[in-house]
Structure formats: C-alpha cells, structure tokens
C-alpha cells in the first residue's frame with residue numbers, strides 16, 4: 001500500500017497547530033494584498049488631497065509667508081519673469097498694461113509651465129494657458145492660479161494665490 005505525504009507543514013506556524021500548505025499560501029497572499037492596498041490607499045488619498053489643494057492656500061507655508069517684496073515695478077516687462085514665492089515659482093509680467101502674477105505650477109499635477117511664444121506650456125501633458133491664466137488646451141481642470149499682487153510705492157508685493165477663472 002502506497003503512503004501519501006501529509007498535507008501539513010511540519011513547522012507549527014499557526015498558534016502551535018500545523019498549518020496546511022493551502023492555508024499558508026492563502027494567508028501569505030492576503031497579507032501581501034492587505035499591505036498593497038494599505039500602501040496604495042494612503043498614496044491615493046495623499047495624491048488626491050495634494051491635487052485638490054490650490055498652491056495659494058497651503059496649510060502651513062504659504063499662509064505664513066504673507067506679502068513678500070519682489071523688486072521694483074521697473075524690473076518687469078510684458079515678458080513673464082520667474083520670481084520665487086517661498087518654494088513656489090511665480091511668473092510676474094505686464095498684461096494689458098496691468099502687472100499680473102500667476103503660479104508656474106500647472107493645476108493638473110503641478111509641473112512647472114514654461115513661457116513660450118506668447119503663452120504658457122506645460123511640458124508634462126501638453127497643456128497650454130493664455131497670458132491671462134486661462135486654460136487653452138490639455139487635462140488641467142482650471143487655469144493657472146493667480147497670485148495676489150499689490151504695489152507699495154514702487155515695490156511689487158506678492159501674496160497668496162487664488163484660482164483664475
């Protein structure tokens with residue numbers, strides 16, 4: 001009479017009881033699946049939260065930054081100039097004889113847009129924006145974020161941003 005091999009692991013893994021190979025593989029797969037779901041779920045919610053947060057309304061940094069002087073009005077022309085506002089890059093320029101400022105962070109997934117040929121172009125997913133910040137093409141749900149700007153004497157001051165229409 002032929003004997004068959006036992007279907008249990010000789011090592012006690014489950015509270016002192018021998019565990020079957022099927023149960024061991026099932027528990028290992030459930031562990032891997034649970035870990036994967038937990039990591040991806042956390043990443044998903046962090047990404048969604050970061051996407052929904054406009055760069056001008058940072059929970060920590062930007063609201064504390066307040067108004068920052070970024071040079072004289074004479075430093076700016078109709079050619080958009082990059083200016084640092086905290087860790088954000090902002091384009092400042094004259095548009096229709098008015099000094100304006102727009103965040104360089106694309107409202108899609110925040111790649112830095114580049115000024116070229118009279119408009120802003122995003123290198124990541126080919127979005128483009130007009131000089132008044134409005135979306136022309138591409139996946140972003142809205143236009144560029146307009147940066148608050150005021151002039152004190154001859155100094156240009158930047159504050160927190162609000163979305164362009």
Ligand code: FES
Nearest residue numbers: 106108109122125
């Ligand atoms: S990040 Fe700009 S279009 Fe996607």
